[in-house]
Amino acid sequence: MKVAIAKETAPNERRVALVPEVIGKLVNAGLEVLVESGAGEGSAIPDSAYVEAGAAIIPTSKVDDADVVLRVQKPSAAEVKKLKSGQTLIGLLQPLIDPQTAQALADKGVTAVSLDALPRTLSRAQTMDALSSQANVGGYKAVILAAEAYGRYFPLLTTAAGTAKPANVLILGIGVAGLQAIATARRLGAQVKAYDVRSETKEQAQSLGAQFLELKSVADAAGSGGYARELTAEERAAQQQELNGYIGGMDVVITTAQVPGRRPPVLVTADAVKLMKPGSVIVDMAASDLGGNVELSQPGETIVTENGVTIIAPTNLPATMPAGASAFYARNISALLLHMVKDGNLDIDLSDEITGAVVITHGGKVVQEATAKLLGIEVAKPEPLAPVAEPAPEPEAAPVIEPEPEAEIIEKVLEEEARAEEAAQATEAAQATEAAETTETTETTEEPETPLETPETSTTDGGKS
Numbered sequence: 001m002k003v004a005i006a007k008e009t010a011p012n013e014r015r016v017a018l019v020p021e022v023i024g025k026l027v028n029a030g031l032e033v034l035v036e037s038g039a040g041e042g043s044a045i046p047d048s049a050y051v052e053a054g055a056a057i058i059p060t061s062k063v064d065d066a067d068v069v070l071r072v073q074k075p076s077a078a079e080v081k082k083l084k085s086g087q088t089l090i091g092l093l094q095p096l097i098d099p100q101t102a103q104a105l106a107d108k109g110v111t112a113v114s115l116d117a118l119p120r121t122l123s124r125a126q127t128m129d130a131l132s133s134q135a136n137v138g139g140y141k142a143v144i145l146a147a148e149a150y151g152r153y154f155p156l157l158t159t160a161a162g163t164a165k166p167a168n169v170l171i172l173g174i175g176v177a178g179l180q181a182i183a184t185a186r187r188l189g190a191q192v193k194a195y196d197v198r199s200e201t202k203e204q205a206q207s208l209g210a211q212f213l214e215l216k217s218v219a220d221a222a223g224s225g226g227y228a229r230e231l232t233a234e235e236r237a238a239q240q241q242e243l244n245g246y247i248g249g250m251d252v253v254i255t256t257a258q259v260p261g262r263r264p265p266v267l268v269t270a271d272a273v274k275l276m277k278p279g280s281v282i283v284d285m286a287a288s289d290l291g292g293n294v295e296l297s298q299p300g301e302t303i304v305t306e307n308g309v310t311i312i313a314p315t316n317l318p319a320t321m322p323a324g325a326s327a328f329y330a331r332n333i334s335a336l337l338l339h340m341v342k343d344g345n346l347d348i349d350l351s352d353e354i355t356g357a358v359v360i361t362h363g364g365k366v367v368q369e370a371t372a373k374l375l376g377i378e379v380a381k382p383e384p385l386a387p388v389a390e391p392a393p394e395p396e397a398a399p400v401i402e403p404e405p406e407a408e409i410i411e412k413v414l415e416e417e418a419r420a421e422e423a424a425q426a427t428e429a430a431q432a433t434e435a436a437e438t439t440e441t442t443e444t445t446e447e448p449e450t451p452l453e454t455p456e457t458s459t460t461d462g463g464k465s
Protein backbone atom coordinates (compact mmCIF):
# COMPACT_ATOMS: atom_id res chain seq x y z
CA MET A 1 0.00 0.00 0.00
CA LYS A 2 1.33 3.41 -1.00
CA VAL A 3 1.31 6.14 1.63
CA ALA A 4 2.12 9.68 0.44
CA ILE A 5 3.11 12.69 2.51
CA ALA A 6 1.79 15.86 0.93
CA LYS A 7 3.55 19.22 1.15
CA GLU A 8 1.38 21.59 3.19
CA THR A 9 -0.08 24.48 1.21
CA ALA A 10 -1.96 26.50 3.87
CA PRO A 11 -0.50 30.00 4.41
CA ASN A 12 2.39 30.05 6.94
CA GLU A 13 2.12 26.30 7.57
CA ARG A 14 5.64 24.92 7.97
CA ARG A 15 4.90 21.56 9.58
CA VAL A 16 5.03 18.24 7.74
CA ALA A 17 2.94 15.14 8.48
CA LEU A 18 5.84 12.66 8.75
CA VAL A 19 9.48 12.98 9.78
CA PRO A 20 12.23 10.50 8.76
CA GLU A 21 12.43 9.00 12.29
CA VAL A 22 9.04 7.26 11.97
CA ILE A 23 9.37 5.98 8.39
CA GLY A 24 11.12 2.76 9.43
CA LYS A 25 8.04 1.66 11.41
CA LEU A 26 5.76 2.16 8.41
CA VAL A 27 8.15 0.36 6.07
CA ASN A 28 8.37 -2.54 8.55
CA ALA A 29 4.57 -2.74 8.48
CA GLY A 30 4.77 -3.35 4.71
CA LEU A 31 3.94 0.20 3.57
CA GLU A 32 5.61 2.04 0.70
CA VAL A 33 6.28 5.61 1.84
CA LEU A 34 6.32 8.39 -0.78
CA VAL A 35 7.18 11.99 0.06
CA GLU A 36 6.21 14.98 -2.09
CA SER A 37 9.42 16.76 -3.01
CA GLY A 38 10.08 19.64 -0.61
CA ALA A 39 7.44 18.50 1.92
CA GLY A 40 9.92 18.76 4.81
CA GLU A 41 11.51 22.06 3.75
CA GLY A 42 9.58 24.19 6.28
CA SER A 43 10.76 21.91 9.10
CA ALA A 44 14.37 21.86 7.89
CA ILE A 45 14.12 18.26 6.65
CA PRO A 46 15.69 17.81 3.20
CA ASP A 47 14.37 15.22 0.72
CA SER A 48 17.62 13.29 1.15
CA ALA A 49 16.81 12.61 4.85
CA TYR A 50 13.55 10.92 3.83
CA VAL A 51 15.36 8.84 1.20
CA GLU A 52 17.95 7.73 3.76
CA ALA A 53 15.10 6.66 6.06
CA GLY A 54 13.59 4.44 3.35
CA ALA A 55 11.07 6.70 1.55
CA ALA A 56 10.93 7.69 -2.13
CA ILE A 57 10.56 11.28 -3.32
CA ILE A 58 7.71 11.97 -5.76
CA PRO A 59 6.56 15.07 -7.69
CA THR A 60 3.34 16.85 -6.68
CA SER A 61 1.47 15.27 -9.59
CA LYS A 62 2.00 11.77 -8.14
CA VAL A 63 0.73 12.44 -4.59
CA ASP A 64 -2.86 11.66 -5.47
CA ASP A 65 -1.96 8.26 -6.91
CA ALA A 66 -1.25 6.97 -3.40
CA ASP A 67 -3.72 4.82 -1.46
CA VAL A 68 -3.35 6.97 1.65
CA VAL A 69 -2.42 10.68 1.79
CA LEU A 70 -1.09 12.11 5.06
CA ARG A 71 -1.39 15.82 5.83
CA VAL A 72 -1.26 18.21 8.76
CA GLN A 73 -4.04 20.57 7.72
CA LYS A 74 -7.22 19.94 5.73
CA PRO A 75 -6.85 20.13 1.93
CA SER A 76 -7.94 23.18 -0.06
CA ALA A 77 -10.98 22.90 -2.35
CA ALA A 78 -8.62 22.45 -5.33
CA GLU A 79 -6.77 19.65 -3.51
CA VAL A 80 -10.03 17.89 -2.65
CA LYS A 81 -10.93 17.89 -6.37
CA LYS A 82 -7.71 16.03 -7.21
CA LEU A 83 -8.36 13.20 -4.72
CA LYS A 84 -9.77 9.94 -6.08
CA SER A 85 -12.53 7.60 -4.98
CA GLY A 86 -11.24 4.85 -2.68
CA GLN A 87 -8.36 6.95 -1.35
CA THR A 88 -7.92 7.67 2.33
CA LEU A 89 -6.92 11.08 3.65
CA ILE A 90 -5.61 11.50 7.22
CA GLY A 91 -5.00 14.86 8.90
CA LEU A 92 -6.37 17.49 11.27
CA LEU A 93 -9.42 17.98 9.05
CA GLN A 94 -11.56 20.01 11.53
CA PRO A 95 -14.91 18.57 10.37
CA LEU A 96 -16.76 20.39 13.16
CA ILE A 97 -15.45 23.76 11.99
CA ASP A 98 -15.63 22.98 8.26
CA PRO A 99 -18.25 20.23 7.68
CA GLN A 100 -18.53 21.26 4.00
CA THR A 101 -15.03 19.93 3.25
CA ALA A 102 -16.07 16.66 4.90
CA GLN A 103 -19.13 16.55 2.63
CA ALA A 104 -16.96 17.25 -0.44
CA LEU A 105 -14.63 14.40 0.57
CA ALA A 106 -17.61 12.05 1.02
CA ASP A 107 -18.96 13.03 -2.42
CA LYS A 108 -15.55 12.19 -3.89
CA GLY A 109 -15.63 8.72 -2.28
CA VAL A 110 -12.63 9.56 -0.10
CA THR A 111 -12.31 8.01 3.36
CA ALA A 112 -11.54 11.03 5.56
CA VAL A 113 -9.83 10.35 8.89
CA SER A 114 -9.49 13.27 11.28
CA LEU A 115 -7.05 13.25 14.17
CA ASP A 116 -9.01 15.94 15.99
CA ALA A 117 -11.91 13.49 16.44
CA LEU A 118 -9.81 11.08 18.51
CA PRO A 119 -11.31 10.07 21.90
CA ARG A 120 -8.84 11.83 24.20
CA THR A 121 -9.41 9.97 27.42
CA LEU A 122 -8.63 6.51 25.98
CA SER A 123 -5.32 5.31 27.31
CA ARG A 124 -4.34 3.40 24.16
CA ALA A 125 -5.08 6.45 21.98
CA GLN A 126 -2.69 8.77 23.84
CA THR A 127 0.18 8.34 21.36
CA MET A 128 -2.22 9.43 18.60
CA ASP A 129 -3.42 12.59 20.37
CA ALA A 130 -2.34 15.32 17.97
CA LEU A 131 -4.52 17.97 19.65
CA SER A 132 -2.53 17.46 22.85
CA SER A 133 0.89 17.31 21.20
CA GLN A 134 0.25 20.48 19.23
CA ALA A 135 -1.33 22.30 22.21
CA ASN A 136 1.78 21.40 24.17
CA VAL A 137 3.99 23.07 21.56
CA GLY A 138 1.64 26.06 21.53
CA GLY A 139 1.69 26.51 25.32
CA TYR A 140 5.48 26.47 25.36
CA LYS A 141 5.84 28.86 22.43
CA ALA A 142 3.26 31.30 23.84
CA VAL A 143 5.45 31.81 26.93
CA ILE A 144 8.57 32.23 24.79
CA LEU A 145 6.77 34.86 22.69
CA ALA A 146 5.59 36.65 25.82
CA ALA A 147 9.10 36.62 27.34
CA GLU A 148 10.49 38.02 24.11
CA ALA A 149 7.95 40.85 23.96
CA TYR A 150 8.25 41.66 27.68
CA GLY A 151 11.03 44.21 28.14
CA ARG A 152 12.10 42.83 31.53
CA TYR A 153 13.30 39.64 33.17
CA PHE A 154 11.02 36.69 33.97
CA PRO A 155 13.15 35.45 36.92
CA LEU A 156 14.18 37.20 40.12
CA LEU A 157 17.71 38.36 39.39
CA THR A 158 20.18 39.84 41.83
CA THR A 159 23.21 41.42 40.22
CA ALA A 160 25.82 44.03 41.13
CA ALA A 161 23.73 46.48 39.10
CA GLY A 162 20.61 45.86 41.16
CA THR A 163 17.76 43.41 41.59
CA ALA A 164 15.16 42.56 38.96
CA LYS A 165 11.75 41.51 40.29
CA PRO A 166 10.25 38.29 38.88
CA ALA A 167 7.49 38.73 36.30
CA ASN A 168 3.91 38.11 37.41
CA VAL A 169 2.35 35.78 34.88
CA LEU A 170 -1.32 34.76 34.72
CA ILE A 171 -2.40 31.72 32.71
CA LEU A 172 -6.12 31.57 31.92
CA GLY A 173 -7.36 28.09 30.95
CA ILE A 174 -5.51 25.09 32.38
CA GLY A 175 -5.91 22.45 29.67
CA VAL A 176 -2.93 20.91 27.87
CA ALA A 177 -1.62 24.25 26.53
CA GLY A 178 -2.18 26.01 29.87
CA LEU A 179 -0.30 23.34 31.82
CA GLN A 180 2.68 23.57 29.49
CA ALA A 181 2.53 27.38 29.70
CA ILE A 182 2.63 27.16 33.53
CA ALA A 183 5.59 24.77 33.43
CA THR A 184 7.50 26.90 30.92
CA ALA A 185 6.88 30.20 32.73
CA ARG A 186 7.98 28.54 36.01
CA ARG A 187 11.14 27.20 34.33
CA LEU A 188 11.90 30.79 33.30
CA GLY A 189 11.50 31.81 36.94
CA ALA A 190 8.26 33.78 36.77
CA GLN A 191 5.67 33.93 39.55
CA VAL A 192 2.68 32.17 38.05
CA LYS A 193 -1.03 32.38 38.82
CA ALA A 194 -3.52 30.26 36.91
CA TYR A 195 -7.28 29.95 36.57
CA ASP A 196 -9.77 27.58 34.97
CA VAL A 197 -13.50 27.00 35.34
CA ARG A 198 -12.91 23.28 35.91
CA SER A 199 -12.10 22.98 39.60
CA GLU A 200 -10.17 19.72 39.05
CA THR A 201 -7.40 21.82 37.44
CA LYS A 202 -6.57 23.47 40.80
CA GLU A 203 -4.42 20.59 41.98
CA GLN A 204 -2.77 20.21 38.56
CA ALA A 205 -1.79 23.89 38.48
CA GLN A 206 -0.49 23.76 42.05
CA SER A 207 1.56 20.64 41.35
CA LEU A 208 3.42 22.64 38.69
CA GLY A 209 4.11 25.51 41.08
CA ALA A 210 1.35 27.93 40.10
CA GLN A 211 -1.04 29.65 42.49
CA PHE A 212 -4.63 28.78 41.57
CA LEU A 213 -7.09 31.69 41.45
CA GLU A 214 -10.44 30.82 42.95
CA LEU A 215 -13.20 33.08 41.71
CA LYS A 216 -16.26 33.54 43.89
CA SER A 217 -18.50 34.42 40.95
CA VAL A 218 -18.28 31.14 38.99
CA ALA A 219 -18.89 27.70 40.38
CA ASP A 220 -17.32 24.64 38.75
CA ALA A 221 -18.19 24.58 35.04
CA ALA A 222 -16.88 21.19 34.01
CA GLY A 223 -18.73 19.83 30.97
CA SER A 224 -18.48 16.38 29.43
CA GLY A 225 -15.35 14.50 28.33
CA GLY A 226 -13.05 16.61 30.52
CA TYR A 227 -13.97 19.82 28.66
CA ALA A 228 -15.55 22.96 30.06
CA ARG A 229 -19.20 23.86 29.48
CA GLU A 230 -20.15 27.25 28.06
CA LEU A 231 -20.93 29.79 30.80
CA THR A 232 -24.24 31.61 30.89
CA ALA A 233 -24.22 35.33 30.00
CA GLU A 234 -24.54 36.24 33.73
CA GLU A 235 -21.72 33.90 34.75
CA ARG A 236 -19.53 35.34 31.99
CA ALA A 237 -20.12 38.93 33.07
CA ALA A 238 -19.43 38.10 36.71
CA GLN A 239 -16.29 36.16 35.76
CA GLN A 240 -14.94 39.04 33.64
CA GLN A 241 -15.65 41.51 36.43
CA GLU A 242 -13.79 39.42 39.00
CA LEU A 243 -10.87 38.63 36.68
CA ASN A 244 -10.37 42.38 36.06
CA GLY A 245 -9.30 42.66 39.68
CA TYR A 246 -6.35 40.35 39.01
CA ILE A 247 -5.41 41.20 35.41
CA GLY A 248 -4.44 44.81 36.25
CA GLY A 249 -1.61 43.62 38.50
CA MET A 250 -0.12 41.21 35.94
CA ASP A 251 2.93 41.72 33.74
CA VAL A 252 2.02 38.89 31.38
CA VAL A 253 -1.33 37.20 30.67
CA ILE A 254 -1.57 34.08 28.50
CA THR A 255 -5.04 32.88 27.56
CA THR A 256 -5.80 29.35 26.34
CA ALA A 257 -9.51 28.87 27.11
CA GLN A 258 -11.68 26.95 24.67
CA VAL A 259 -15.13 25.39 24.73
CA PRO A 260 -15.64 22.63 22.13
CA GLY A 261 -17.75 23.73 19.16
CA ARG A 262 -18.34 27.23 20.59
CA ARG A 263 -16.72 30.65 20.32
CA PRO A 264 -13.90 30.96 22.85
CA PRO A 265 -15.04 32.89 25.96
CA VAL A 266 -13.85 36.51 26.35
CA LEU A 267 -11.80 36.53 29.56
CA VAL A 268 -9.79 39.73 29.10
CA THR A 269 -12.02 42.68 28.28
CA ALA A 270 -10.93 46.04 26.85
CA ASP A 271 -11.52 47.53 30.32
CA ALA A 272 -9.17 44.96 31.89
CA VAL A 273 -6.42 45.88 29.39
CA LYS A 274 -6.80 49.55 30.43
CA LEU A 275 -5.88 48.52 33.99
CA MET A 276 -2.57 46.95 32.91
CA LYS A 277 0.79 48.72 33.15
CA PRO A 278 2.63 49.94 30.04
CA GLY A 279 5.04 47.20 28.89
CA SER A 280 2.70 44.37 29.91
CA VAL A 281 2.11 41.57 27.41
CA ILE A 282 -0.92 39.45 26.56
CA VAL A 283 -0.78 36.35 24.36
CA ASP A 284 -4.20 35.16 23.17
CA MET A 285 -3.77 31.51 22.20
CA ALA A 286 -7.48 31.13 21.49
CA ALA A 287 -7.51 33.81 18.78
CA SER A 288 -8.99 32.77 15.43
CA ASP A 289 -11.61 34.06 13.03
CA LEU A 290 -14.17 32.73 15.53
CA GLY A 291 -12.93 35.27 18.11
CA GLY A 292 -10.56 34.90 21.04
CA ASN A 293 -10.19 35.19 24.83
CA VAL A 294 -9.06 38.80 24.58
CA GLU A 295 -11.60 41.37 23.42
CA LEU A 296 -9.04 43.53 21.63
CA SER A 297 -6.96 40.80 19.98
CA GLN A 298 -6.73 40.70 16.21
CA PRO A 299 -6.09 37.18 14.87
CA GLY A 300 -2.62 36.83 13.38
CA GLU A 301 -1.58 40.34 14.48
CA THR A 302 0.39 41.96 17.27
CA ILE A 303 -0.94 45.29 18.44
CA VAL A 304 0.16 47.78 21.08
CA THR A 305 -2.69 49.55 22.88
CA GLU A 306 -2.71 53.27 23.75
CA ASN A 307 -1.65 52.44 27.30
CA GLY A 308 1.36 50.47 26.02
CA VAL A 309 0.11 46.87 26.38
CA THR A 310 1.28 44.46 23.67
CA ILE A 311 -1.42 41.98 22.56
CA ILE A 312 -0.16 39.05 20.51
CA ALA A 313 -2.76 36.87 18.80
CA PRO A 314 -1.04 34.01 16.99
CA THR A 315 -3.35 31.70 15.05
CA ASN A 316 -1.01 28.76 14.46
CA LEU A 317 1.72 28.61 17.10
CA PRO A 318 2.80 24.99 16.39
CA ALA A 319 3.70 26.04 12.82
CA THR A 320 6.15 28.57 14.27
CA MET A 321 8.10 25.70 15.87
CA PRO A 322 7.81 23.38 12.87
CA ALA A 323 10.56 20.81 13.50
CA GLY A 324 9.49 20.11 17.09
CA ALA A 325 5.77 20.16 16.28
CA SER A 326 6.21 17.90 13.21
CA ALA A 327 8.22 15.36 15.21
CA PHE A 328 5.32 14.99 17.68
CA TYR A 329 2.65 15.07 14.98
CA ALA A 330 4.47 12.41 12.95
CA ARG A 331 4.36 10.04 15.94
CA ASN A 332 0.64 10.73 16.39
CA ILE A 333 -0.35 10.21 12.75
CA SER A 334 1.86 7.15 12.23
CA ALA A 335 0.45 5.52 15.40
CA LEU A 336 -3.09 6.11 14.13
CA LEU A 337 -2.25 4.84 10.63
CA LEU A 338 -0.62 1.68 12.01
CA HIS A 339 -3.67 1.14 14.24
CA MET A 340 -5.77 0.89 11.07
CA VAL A 341 -3.33 -1.26 9.05
CA LYS A 342 -3.65 -5.04 8.92
CA ASP A 343 -1.33 -7.20 6.80
CA GLY A 344 0.00 -4.16 4.93
CA ASN A 345 -3.47 -2.82 4.03
CA LEU A 346 -5.99 -0.45 5.56
CA ASP A 347 -8.73 -2.10 7.55
CA ILE A 348 -11.45 0.44 8.30
CA ASP A 349 -13.30 -1.23 11.16
CA LEU A 350 -15.90 1.28 12.25
CA SER A 351 -16.86 -0.85 15.23
CA ASP A 352 -13.39 -0.16 16.72
CA GLU A 353 -13.50 2.53 19.41
CA ILE A 354 -10.67 4.56 17.87
CA THR A 355 -11.31 3.98 14.15
CA GLY A 356 -15.05 4.51 14.59
CA ALA A 357 -14.40 7.92 16.18
CA VAL A 358 -11.85 9.31 13.72
CA VAL A 359 -13.39 8.18 10.41
CA ILE A 360 -15.55 11.06 9.22
CA THR A 361 -16.46 9.87 5.72
CA HIS A 362 -16.42 6.37 4.26
CA GLY A 363 -18.03 4.61 1.30
CA GLY A 364 -19.23 7.93 -0.17
CA LYS A 365 -21.05 8.99 3.02
CA VAL A 366 -20.55 11.08 6.13
CA VAL A 367 -20.38 8.46 8.88
CA GLN A 368 -19.52 10.62 11.90
CA GLU A 369 -22.59 11.70 13.81
CA ALA A 370 -21.46 15.16 14.94
CA THR A 371 -20.43 16.19 11.41
CA ALA A 372 -23.63 14.77 9.88
CA LYS A 373 -25.64 16.73 12.47
CA LEU A 374 -23.90 19.97 11.48
CA LEU A 375 -24.64 19.25 7.82
CA GLY A 376 -28.28 18.54 8.71
CA ILE A 377 -28.13 15.02 7.25
CA GLU A 378 -28.80 11.55 8.57
CA VAL A 379 -25.68 9.78 9.69
CA ALA A 380 -24.90 6.83 7.42
CA LYS A 381 -24.91 3.53 9.30
CA PRO A 382 -21.63 1.65 8.94
CA GLU A 383 -22.08 -1.52 6.90
CA PRO A 384 -21.68 -4.78 8.80
CA LEU A 385 -18.19 -6.10 8.21
CA ALA A 386 -19.06 -9.79 7.92
CA PRO A 387 -22.15 -11.92 8.60
CA VAL A 388 -22.12 -13.02 12.19
CA ALA A 389 -22.90 -16.74 12.43
CA GLU A 390 -22.98 -17.16 16.17
CA PRO A 391 -22.88 -14.65 18.94
CA ALA A 392 -19.26 -14.34 19.95
CA PRO A 393 -18.50 -15.27 23.57
CA GLU A 394 -18.31 -12.30 25.89
CA PRO A 395 -14.68 -11.18 25.96
CA GLU A 396 -13.13 -10.85 29.37
CA ALA A 397 -13.25 -7.25 30.45
CA ALA A 398 -9.87 -5.71 29.74
CA PRO A 399 -8.33 -3.95 32.72
CA VAL A 400 -9.06 -0.23 32.54
CA ILE A 401 -5.83 1.68 32.37
CA GLU A 402 -6.36 5.27 33.28
CA PRO A 403 -4.52 7.65 30.94
CA GLU A 404 -1.74 9.55 32.59
CA PRO A 405 -2.99 13.10 33.12
CA GLU A 406 -1.00 15.78 31.27
CA ALA A 407 -0.14 17.61 34.53
CA GLU A 408 1.44 14.48 35.98
CA ILE A 409 3.53 13.96 32.85
CA ILE A 410 4.82 17.55 33.00
CA GLU A 411 5.31 17.29 36.77
CA LYS A 412 7.44 14.14 36.29
CA VAL A 413 9.59 15.94 33.72
CA LEU A 414 10.09 18.85 36.13
CA GLU A 415 11.02 16.44 38.94
CA GLU A 416 13.50 14.65 36.65
CA GLU A 417 14.99 18.03 35.71
CA ALA A 418 15.32 18.96 39.40
CA ARG A 419 16.98 15.60 40.16
CA ALA A 420 19.37 16.02 37.20
CA GLU A 421 20.21 19.54 38.40
CA GLU A 422 20.85 18.29 41.95
CA ALA A 423 23.09 15.53 40.61
CA ALA A 424 24.99 18.04 38.43
CA GLN A 425 25.44 20.35 41.43
CA ALA A 426 26.69 17.43 43.56
CA THR A 427 29.18 16.43 40.84
CA GLU A 428 30.33 20.04 40.52
CA ALA A 429 30.79 20.30 44.30
CA ALA A 430 32.71 16.99 44.38
CA GLN A 431 34.95 18.18 41.55
CA ALA A 432 35.56 21.49 43.33
CA THR A 433 36.50 19.65 46.56
CA GLU A 434 38.78 17.32 44.61
CA ALA A 435 40.43 20.27 42.85
CA ALA A 436 40.90 22.08 46.18
CA GLU A 437 42.44 18.94 47.71
CA THR A 438 44.78 18.53 44.71
CA THR A 439 45.87 22.16 45.00
CA GLU A 440 46.44 21.69 48.71
CA THR A 441 48.51 18.52 48.09
CA THR A 442 50.49 20.23 45.33
CA GLU A 443 51.09 23.24 47.54
CA THR A 444 52.31 21.13 50.46
CA THR A 445 54.61 18.98 48.29
CA GLU A 446 56.06 21.97 46.47
CA GLU A 447 59.54 23.06 47.33
CA PRO A 448 59.17 26.18 49.50
CA GLU A 449 61.58 28.14 47.28
CA THR A 450 59.58 27.43 44.02
CA PRO A 451 58.27 30.81 42.86
CA LEU A 452 54.49 31.05 42.34
CA GLU A 453 53.20 31.42 38.78
CA THR A 454 52.71 35.09 37.96
CA PRO A 455 49.14 36.13 37.02
CA GLU A 456 50.37 37.14 33.52
CA THR A 457 51.69 33.67 32.65
CA SER A 458 48.48 31.99 33.80
CA THR A 459 46.05 34.26 31.94
CA THR A 460 47.59 35.60 28.73
CA ASP A 461 47.56 32.23 26.95
CA GLY A 462 44.31 31.06 28.50
CA GLY A 463 46.24 28.54 30.57
CA LYS A 464 47.06 26.41 27.52
CA SER A 465 50.87 26.51 27.80
Ligand code: NAD
Binds near residue numbers: 176
Ligand atom coordinates in the same frame (compact mmCIF):
# COMPACT_ATOMS: atom_id res chain seq x y z
P1 NAD B 1 -9.40 23.05 25.64
O1 NAD B 1 -8.40 23.49 24.64
O2 NAD B 1 -10.75 22.62 25.16
O3 NAD B 1 -9.62 24.24 26.69
C1 NAD B 1 -8.55 24.78 27.41
C2 NAD B 1 -9.00 25.07 28.82
O4 NAD B 1 -9.85 26.19 28.85
C3 NAD B 1 -9.78 23.93 29.49
O5 NAD B 1 -9.06 23.49 30.62
C4 NAD B 1 -11.10 24.56 29.85
O6 NAD B 1 -11.62 24.08 31.08
C5 NAD B 1 -10.74 26.03 29.94
N1 NAD B 1 -11.87 26.96 29.86
C6 NAD B 1 -12.96 26.92 29.06
N2 NAD B 1 -13.77 27.96 29.31
C7 NAD B 1 -13.19 28.69 30.29
C8 NAD B 1 -13.55 29.89 30.99
N3 NAD B 1 -14.67 30.55 30.71
N4 NAD B 1 -12.70 30.35 31.93
C9 NAD B 1 -11.55 29.70 32.22
N5 NAD B 1 -11.16 28.56 31.60
C10 NAD B 1 -11.98 28.07 30.66
O7 NAD B 1 -8.81 21.92 26.57
P2 NAD B 1 -7.76 20.80 26.21
O8 NAD B 1 -6.41 21.27 26.50
O9 NAD B 1 -8.06 20.32 24.84
O10 NAD B 1 -8.12 19.71 27.27
C11 NAD B 1 -9.45 19.25 27.35
C12 NAD B 1 -9.57 18.13 28.33
O11 NAD B 1 -8.99 16.95 27.83
C13 NAD B 1 -8.91 18.41 29.67
O12 NAD B 1 -9.72 17.89 30.67
C14 NAD B 1 -7.65 17.62 29.59
O13 NAD B 1 -7.13 17.28 30.86
C15 NAD B 1 -8.16 16.42 28.84
N6 NAD B 1 -7.07 15.66 28.24
C16 NAD B 1 -6.74 14.52 28.87
C17 NAD B 1 -5.68 13.77 28.39
C18 NAD B 1 -5.34 12.51 29.08
O14 NAD B 1 -6.18 11.98 29.76
N7 NAD B 1 -4.13 12.07 28.95
C19 NAD B 1 -4.99 14.18 27.27
C20 NAD B 1 -5.37 15.34 26.64
C21 NAD B 1 -6.42 16.10 27.15
